[in-house]
Amino acid sequence: MRILHFAVPHSYKNRYRAFVKRLKLSRIEAELTQVEAAEKLKISQSYISKCKSGERRVDFIELLDFARINNKA
Template sequence: MGTRVESGIRRSRKARTAPFQKTCDAILERLIEARQEAGLNQREVSVKLGFSHSFLSKCETGERRIDVMELLQLAELYGKSADYFLKG
């Protein structure tokens, strides 16, 4: 299955046609933006939360989905509410 990268977000062909892809892309963009606004790089976040660096990288590129508890941890670290990531 082929992939392409757009705005730093990797997507499979199947994912590009998913009905919620725009929403997923927006959440990933806000996730990256929040980390950058917090002045943190991926390694720093990984160390602070006990995640592997590859885990966070895959989350930010869309290769791996983030569960709600992980999102809450990231939101707290970034000083954002969970709603910030989910807003339309």
């Protein structure tokens, strides 16, 4: 299987970094650690860490789940 890689515009990267920063701030405002958030979402803490570092992208459904546990939904 061949994996295609596409160039991501610089402005998109900056906006995504800002999104991840806001997601982290939302978790902190909800007074949740990464471990506590992971437990509520039934995922691993490393999964949250990978989202924060940009190693893994957050999709729309995951965003809804993050918003729910952070009391933003």
